[in-house]
Amino acid sequence: MSLQNVNLVTQQPENRTTAENDFYGKAQKYWSEVPATVNGMLGGLGYLNKIDIQGSSIFLKDIKDLGKNHALDCGAGIGRITKNLLMPRFNTTDIVEQDASFTGRAREYCTEGNEHVGSLGEIYTMGLQEFTPSPGKYDVIWCQWVLGHLTENDLLSFFRRMRNGLSNKGYLIVKENVTSSSVVEEDKQDSSVTRPLKTYEAAIKEAGFRIVKSVRQQSFPKGLYPVYMLACRPTQ
Numbered sequence: 398m399s400l401q402n403v404n405l406v407t408q409q410p411e412n413r414t415t416a417e418n419d420f421y422g423k424a425q426k427y428w429s430e431v432p433a434t435v436n437g438m439l440g441g442l443g444y445l446n447k448i449d450i451q452g453s454s455i456f457l458k459d460i461k462d463l464g465k466n467h468a469l470d471c472g473a474g475i476g477r478i479t480k481n482l483l484m485p486r487f488n489t490t491d492i493v494e495q496d497a498s499f500t501g502r503a504r505e506y507c508t509e510g511n512e513h514v515g516s517l518g519e520i521y522t523m524g525l526q527e528f529t530p531s532p533g534k535y536d537v538i539w540c541q542w543v544l545g546h547l548t549e550n551d552l553l554s555f556f557r558r559m560r561n562g563l564s565n566k567g568y569l570i571v572k573e574n575v576t577s578s579s580v581v582e583e584d585k586q587d588s589s590v591t592r593p594l595k596t597y598e599a600a601i602k603e604a605g606f607r608i609v610k611s612v613r614q615q616s617f618p619k620g621l622y623p624v625y626m627l628a629c630r631p632t633q
């Protein structure tokens with residue numbers, strides 16, 4: 398059974414170069430070999446889950462006038478964030494994730510032992526570079542530890558499409574590793590890049606958002622990339 402919503406408005410893959418198709422293909426292969434567990438989602442650092450979710454909860458709590466109806470978890474993996482952060486706060490949470498074995502696991506993982514919370518909504522098994530949300534649908538679009546898997550062109554066009562997918566009160570949230578240097582660093586193993594904070598800020602602004610809150614995640618071990626949370630509102 399396909400988990401993909403047949404009513405979804407999708408964007409046809411644009412004319413990507415061989416190098417871009419390669420970049421996405423290698424990431425797919427990398428993730429297809431990763432266990433569908435919290436530890437797998439966190440690159441073997443499963444103990445970060447609690448600190449990460451605590452940091453995100455505090456960040457969300459401080460956002461004024463946040464709608465509580467519909468959230469979207471982008472690059473959700475098995476739904477670690479959906480289950481622990483979004484479902485307890487939103488009536489419905491949807492997922493977009495490119496790996497079918499992760500989305501299959503997400504359906505079980507997000508609902509087991511999670512009774513007094515909102516519901517799991519649509520699960521879209523597809524790449525973010527091909528996903529277009531329905532206009533005005535989401536109060537929060539959460540993107541964490543996935544945007545480094547998008548090319549520069551696709552990052553900008555993804556942000557633009559997400560802007561259109563936000564409700565009147567909606568926020569785009571970006572939580573990503575950033576480099577301490579001022580250059581983009583490549584990871585050939587998982588086929589991703591780590592960008593400087595300024596690169597994210599510039600793309601977010603170019604896509605028609607203003608950044609209303611920017612906080613560095615605290616209490617992560619030394620030796621990891623700094624992680625920033627950015628709350629973004631569409632400009633008028």
Ligand SMILES: C[S@@+](CC[C@H](N)C(=O)[O-])C[C@H]1O[C@@H](n2cnc3c(N)ncnc32)[C@H](O)[C@@H]1O
Nearest residue numbers: 428438472473474477495524525541542543546
């Ligand atoms: C580091 S894991 C993070 C998962 C989840 N965001 C979390 O924090 O628990 C990265 C996830 O991004 C997914 N991913 C990689 N490239 C993607 C793409 N182009 N579109 C959607 N998901 C992608 C992977 O399959 C994997 O589930």
